[in-house]
Amino acid sequence: MRMVFRWYGEGNDSVTLRQIKQIPGVEGLVWALHDVPAGEEWPMDKILAYKKLADEYGFHLEVVESVNVHEDIKLGRPTRDRYIENYMKTIEKLATxxxxxxxxxxxxxxxxxxxxxxxxxxxxxxxxxxxxAKVDGMDPRELFETVIANPDFTMPGWEPERIGRLSELFDAYKDVSEEALFDNLQYFLERVVPVAARHDIRMAIHPDDPPWPIFGLPRIVTGQANIRRILQLVDHPSNGVTLCSGSLGANPANDIPAMIREFGERIPFAHIRNVKVYENGDFIETSHRSCDGSVDIAEVVRAYYDIGYTGYARPDHGRHIWDEKCRPGYGLYDRALGIMYLWGAWDAYARERGGKKVAQG
Structure with a gap:
């Protein structure tokens, strides 16, 4: 297991590289160019500027999260080929x-x-x-306004420019079924996976969060059967999954350790976090401790240890503790505590099995 830490860049993150360097076992940054709109080719000068910052602290940049997929690709519009071409050019640049x-x-x-x-x-x-219940009865535009209400930080994965296009986009998805979304994903993967493979890069799709349809929109990365199907759309090691225990864990029917054991060789990246699920379908993110949430994180780590996992992992979201002012879900303190919980479990399994090595960065 290779520990990495998500960082949003200078001026866009309350956490500094100096602080990250002091977390035991963290070897790399999980990064992205958040100011580049989805569908645009990433500029090489901005990529190199990020690398320069990482190099100063001895971090690698081997994990990008995310290169966002343009909506026209998901919708299967004729314009998708131009955006897929930009995506492939970005892959080639990231390889350098x-x-x-x-x-x-x-x-x-x-x-x-x-x-x-x-x-x-x-x-x-x-x-x-x-x-x-609030989501089930909410106008989605209200949610969008809530999520981007914090003016201090960009929100990962959210594109503010979509606000004025919500009605248009919802109309566009009226005729897009789950099957059509699978087809559009396959079209995308058939083009980008060969490029990624040539450059020794693995694509890793993130589960839907939460893992069920919302606002009448289709969602397809929701559980074990659908992930199995996605990996078979293009059956190649460069077509993988980012297995997120928190996203998938919001549905108690999802067996995370079972997924790890089945898909292990196709999991280049692991998000490990806990979530407490209530009977009415509500959920809240908790500390990483198994007893604090509904996901048995100790068993999740055991599954990774059992398969000899050598991919990347990060603690994912954390609580906001000790009066820290930070990006929602992405403070320093609770994520650092989460890393130490994960390393502690890993080391315990290594000693239990008579392993000579414990956690290494």
């Missing part, structure tokens, strides 16, 4: 700075969805929260 994994998602219109960014918990910390 050592990128090995590209995380992306295929969620229509909306990326991750929450109803509160700073829901207070019993201990006084706050966390990302999803209230199912």
């Amino acid at each position: 700075v050592g990128v090995k994994t590209i995380c992306y998602n295929f969620m229509p219109i909306f990326d991750w969805t929450r109803t509160e960014l700073f829901k207070e918990m019993e201990d006084g910390s706050t966390a990302l929260f999803y209230e199912k």
Whole structure:
């Protein structure tokens, strides 16, 4: 397991590279050019500027999250070929700075969805929260305005320029079924996976968050059967999955350790976090400890250890603790605590099995 840490760049993150360097076992940054609109080719000068910052602290840039997929690709519009061409050119550029994994998602219109960014918990910390009934009865434009309400940071995966196009986009998706979305994903993968493979890069699709349809939009990366199908659309090692225990764990029917054991060789990137799911379908993000949420994170780590996982992993979202002012879900303190929980479990399994080596960065 190779530990990495998501960082949003200078001036766009409350966490500094100096602070990340002090977290044991972190070897690389998970990064992206968040100011480049989806569908545009990434400028080489901006890529190199990011690499220069990483090099100063001895971090690699082997994991990108995300190179966003333009909506016309998801919709299967005739214009998609131009955006796919830009995507392939970006892949080629990323290879020159050592990128090995590209995380992306295929969620229509909306990326991750929450109803509160700073829901207070019993201990006084706050966390990302999803209230199912509110989403079920909400005008999606209200949600978009809520998510981008924080003017201090861009929100990962969300594109503010879509606000004025919501009605247009919802109309466009009226005739897009799950099957059509699978077809459009296959069209995309058949073109980009060969390019990625030539450059020793693995594409890693992120599960839908939450893993069910919202606002009448189709969602297809929701569970074990659908992930199996996606990996078979283009059956190649460069077509992989970012296995996110938090996204998939919002549905109690998803067996995360079973997915790890089945898809292990096709998981280049792991997001490991916990979530507490309530009977009414609400959920809130918690600490990484198994007993604090509905996902048995200790068993998740055990599954990765059992398969001899050598891919990248990050602690994903954290709570906001100790009065930290930070991007929702992406403070320093709780994610650092999460890393130490993950390393502790990994080391324990190594010693339990008589392994000579414990966690290494």
